[in-house]
Amino acid sequence: MNCSWRWRDGVRTKNSMRQPSWSISTMREREKRILRRWEEIEIHKKLAQKTPHGLKYVVHEAPVPIYDITDEIIAARIMRDVYLRYKSMTGFNVICSPEWNVFDHRVEREVLGESGETIRERDGKINIRRFRKACRERAFELIEETTARFKRLGIISDWDVRPSVESKFASRIAEAIGRLYDEGHLSDEVKSLHWCVACQEPVDPKRSSLGTRKSISAYMRLPLLKGLEGFGRRVYLIAFSGEMWIFLGSSAVAARNGRYVAMLCEDGVYVDSISSPWLGELQPKAIKEVTPDELREVTCDHPITGKEMPVVFTDSEEEREEYGFFVISPAHRPRDYFIALEHCLEITSIVDDEGKLNELSGDLCEARFDSVEELIRDELKGRGYLIAEKRRNVPVLLCPCCGEQTIFKPSVQWFFDSYPISLRRLWGVPMFVIYCSRCEGAVLSEEIGRHIRDSLNRRGVDSWFRLDPGEILPEEISCWRCSCREFHKAEGTVTPIFAFAVNQAHMLSKRKDRVNVIDLIIEPSHTIERWLPMLKKLMELLYDDALISPIILPINPPKPERSIPDEFKSGDVGRLSFFIGPSEAREIVESLYGLFWNILEVTKEADEEFDFTGVDPEARSLLIALDILAGEVMSMYESLRIREAIGRLSHFTFDRLGPYLEAAQKEGNSAPLLREISVDLLKLWAPITPFTAEEIWLKINPEDEEGSIFMEMMPLGWMG
Structure with a gap:
């Protein structure tokens, strides 16, 4: 087999290499088989329980948009997936569940545009119950579509977790609003800010x-x-x-x-x-x-x-x-x-x-x-x-969401400290505030927040829109400013980022195991800046608690030099394309599969054990290079230098191992060594090319019906 590779922008690309039959369709079939297997063995659960009583990496995720999934969002999820797969192969339990921005403003706009007649009464007014039901169904459809895209890229998560839109989710926000107002951290003010007319929300x-x-x-x-x-x-x-x-x-x-x-x-x-x-x-x-x-x-x-x-x-x-x-x-x-x-x-x-x-x-x-x-x-x-x-x-x-021009204008906003948290929308978690009809002051307290919470738990979140304030508030409540007992409800919703931060803070406060847990945040820098401080503040104020020394890994996802065709946005080619381009990614995956396929052919008849003491100088040099490679690549995964890891792996695989494989095919006496090297090298490739690594692993271990390469450990080294 002739391996002739050249450097292009720091990554090896192929001139020519013999390999088995390969095409986009065969690649898709292989990916589907691996995806089905991961679902059957519930790989996300296996990785969450890999090491009994071991340390757990718990990923905290900012809400993912359900419209316009950009290349930046996809690249960020791939980088995080590489890191989590690597961590699972170093002995840690890894727990990751998706968070979705169910309340995207474009859901409301789409439903109002396409379902205009079905969600309105005869007088033209919007039927809130039908409107919110239509928004919920549309949001779930978009989540299914986005989930399928992430799955095709091999991104591991507990995809069966349903988005948080139920009454308990909303009732936690109602209770939090009452408590934060009582403690002086919530206020309504008129402030001038940048405003998106299309999205009906303030813009950062x-x-x-x-x-x-x-x-x-x-x-x-x-x-x-x-x-x-x-x-x-x-x-x-x-x-x-x-x-x-x-x-x-x-x-x-x-x-x-x-x-x-x-x-x-x-x-x-x-x-x-x-x-x-x-x-x-x-x-x-x-x-x-x-x-x-x-x-x-x-x-x-x-x-x-x-x-x-x-x-x-x-x-x-x-x-x-x-x-x-x-x-x-x-x-x-x-x-x-x-x-x-x-x-x-x-x-x-x-x-x-x-x-x-x-x-x-x-x-x-x-x-x-x-x-x-x-x-x-x-x-x-x-x-x-x-x-x-x-x-x-x-x-x-x-506007970063819709791209429309913004205007600078005063707006009545509710603020959590310095964070604006109110929106002029119908789809979302309601702004659970009640006003006095005489003096227009907010009638709000921790006690009232609990009453609203209990009402939502009994009647559902949509009851907020149909019930009068008197049916929600305790009978004895009156305005403390003017003693009026007539009230009206605030219009609009809270921002999704506030709603999800309150819910995440609540879930964190209920966590029992606080010793064997490492909180992990891997997000783009700008996402961390606008989401994490609010989450930390809510933890401190609502639950007298804080995230336990979170590991924060800000990432700057690579921006592809050119657009990636849809046919390349899946599998290992899709994962690599965000770092080295689609054509180079296809060449590497094709050649990688071909090289390991050739190694399987050479080693399939080898029954003897590998004897390290009897290796020749060339083989010893190869093992030393593999040890060095393992240390370098794992360091690159640890610091999310994915492109560098691809370059180093490509160099060793095709410039060192490729020629050695060619010589071994001629001499026929290196099968045990090739088998051992291929297994370790496959583990190093696994976080970035999980589909290829899993398929080759299953060919090496056909009897392991419930196994996965990600249940194995990273190479420990030969020369230590």
């Missing part, structure tokens, strides 16, 4: 990417209401606005520290920075400097809304125009928001959660925020306030 800027939005920016003249009376009646500030729709919500005019002048022109007096280009454009008849103290007394009239806007000074370094005044909209620009806090300005939103302008926008009420730019420009131009305009692309955050 750290997880978002930047996009652009086409907008109209403009210079305009703003008539003065107060200040600078000595210049006469027709006095204007020249101010800049970066976006027309945001200008509609302006509440002040900002100026940087510097020199400002009043310019006497034919149609009035214009005030602007001394470095402004309008100083030359307007050709003033006279110029007089204006002091900052004089400008601080100035207020302007908003030319459309009529709002009185004060002038404030700021040292903001935001990339605006380099000179002059600019209008600020604290409700809709992050930097303006902080300027408003500094100067105690009013923060008023002109857009609702659906992206529509509200009643403060006058005639434009109900219009989409991104559809009114030209209308506002025309209005300013028609009234004579527009000086100049230009079209430009303005940066905007994109």
Whole structure:
């Protein structure tokens, strides 16, 4: 057999190699056989109980999306699976169960779109029971599809665990909400944040990417209401606005520290920075400097809304125009928001959660925020306030879930400490809060949380939507602020990340074995940053407990240089493709199977035991190289350097063992050695290529009906 390999990006690839018949269809059949076997022997249970009374690695998983499973998510699960298979082969018990983001907002949107008629009453209102039932069924369908994809890649988990959507799951959240509110860790506030109109939820800027939005920016003249009376009646500030729709919500005019002048022109007096280009454009008849103290007394009239806007000074370094005044909209620009806090300005939103302008926008009420730019420009131009305009692309955050543009706006949010936890949705765990109908204050406590919990346990989670508050609360409850006894329920749901963190904290608090357990978290870095701190905080507050020294392995899953075809997203080829590319992955799997098939042919008649003392120098060198390889590869698995492990294994397998196998076929006297080396090498390949390793193992051990290579131990070494 001729082994001729060359390096490409650190990984061996094949020029030519003789092998048994191989095709995509035969590979699929082999994978299906192995998957059936793993299900029959319940491999996940065997790995969880591999070593009686031994240490357990318990994996804690952030909720997995059920829509748009990205290559990053798949690669992260493969990396974790490699690590867990490796750990099981070093003697640890491994326990892993999936967590699903059942309450993905796209489930709600899909059901509302496709099942519109079946989930509504005759009057057009949504039947909550039918709606949530349809969402639940659709979510389970998506979970089945995603589970099948992960199974085809050989990812081991307890896939029979049902997603947590039952009443007990929701009742734990109800109880937690009451207790956290009582202890001062839950509050409802109006905060300005980045908001996705499509998903109806706040967006974390750290997880978002930047996009652009086409907008109209403009210079305009703003008539003065107060200040600078000595210049006469027709006095204007020249101010800049970066976006027309945001200008509609302006509440002040900002100026940087510097020199400002009043310019006497034919149609009035214009005030602007001394470095402004309008100083030359307007050709003033006279110029007089204006002091900052004089400008601080100035207020302007908003030319459309009529709002009185004060002038404030700021040292903001935001990339605006380099000179002059600019209008600020604290409700809709992050930097303006902080300027408003500094100067105690009013923060008023002109857009609702659906992206529509509200009643403060006058005639434009109900219009989409991104559809009114030209209308506002025309209005300013028609009234004579527009000086100049230009079209430009303005940066905007994109929602990490749907990719749509976000807006910055104030929103009434419930917060767990600094984490926003409420959403404007119907599908999800309800926000179990009851309000007083008179003073609109929250009527909430640990006791009320327990009453809601008991009600949900008796009647089911959907009962929250159909029951009146009086049927849930104790009879003697009244508002502690105003003594009112009429109540209404909060609308919306809690964020999935909060719901699952509460449930995980509860499950961890009930764990009995705390001595032989190692908590393990292997997730992408950005997932750990937004999920783990909340889980730890809930453990401490709700259960006076904490995760027991968790091992946290942040991973940065590889991004394939090119898209991976669907036919390669299964089996060992699929696993390798995320690290070295699909064509190289196919070559390695094909050659690996061929090499071990050849070794089986050479060693099938060998009955004698391997005698280490009688090996020749070449064989001894091979065994030493295998020992070194085992140490290096296990170190790479431990630190999740998967690509490096593939490179080292490929180098030894095809550059060292391949030529030795070819010589052995000619001489016919190395069968026992080849058998021993192949078994150890197969174990080293097993975590990354489990299908091939399992099939070859079963051919070596056909009598082991309940066995698996993953019930074996990693090589201990020959030269020790």
